[in-house]
Amino acid sequence: MTTFYLIRHGEPEWTINERYKLRGHGRDLVPLTPLGIKQVYEASRDDRLKNAQLIISSPYTRALQTAAILSKELQLEIQVEFDLREWQPDLSFQYDTMKQLQELGADYDLHNGIYPEGETRLWESQPMMKARMEGVISKYLYYEHVIVAGHGMLFRTQYPIEEIPHAHIIELNKVRG
Template sequence: MTLFYLVRHGEPQWELNERYKLKGHGRDLVPLTANGVNQVYLTAKDKRLQEAELIVSSPYPRALQTAAILSKELQLDVIVEFDLREWQPDLTFEYDSLDRLKELGDDFDQNNGIYPPGETRIWESKESLKHRVGQVIEKYSNYSKVIITGHGMAFRTLIGEIGEIPHASVIEFRSR
């Protein structure tokens, strides 16, 4: 049974989205703040991570930057997995504000991530998110201990609702 260390990315520079009026997946291109970088350096000192064999990362810059810092500090290789990307709030790739993101996230939460009977939504369902992240987890189940750098909603969906996951925190998850 593989032990995965799910490490949420450090604090991102969300304000860049508003400054550059980014839309859709462009909003996922922001790097970490200086505080976010420091958060990850502190996380790299977590003794549990010292035994990991590999880092697997989401393709988004905030997760990649987190993985790069951990890689440097722990002397581990990084593999990027496209399906570790964060929950997709708008499959049309048109949302363009924090307010719209909150609106979509609230609708997801109110419906427990499940489309109401006979309806569709523009957000990715919980089932879809859990399936794609679970497939990545399964792919690395031949290792003993693996670090996964990724995102709050993706991790919450994988392990069950546990509320907000702090930036640069470590959650232990065992594959079955």
């Protein structure tokens, strides 16, 4: 069995998005706030992480910065996994405002992350996210303990929880084979 320690990134500095008018994936380049950095340092002291053998991380800045702090504190290597990226609110990568993001998120929530019968949406569905998360996890089942630095919506495809606090750790056990 492999234990994955899913760690949501620390608090991000979202105000940068509006200041620089970032669009699409550019909105995922924001670093952590000072509070977010502190949250990750606190999480790194959790005794459960001492057995970890590797850190895998989303490619987004907030998750990579989280992974870097954990790596420094725990003396572990980081492997970047593109499929650990956060939910894609707009698969055309054109959204550019918080209002649009909130509208896309509200539509996702209205449909519980599932496209209505016979329809598609701009946003990535919950089954799409779940499949890519499980694809990544399956590659690391030969380890016993793995830290995963990533995102709340993606982690919620594996663990039923309404909201995951920043730098919160969730244990996910998966059976090899």
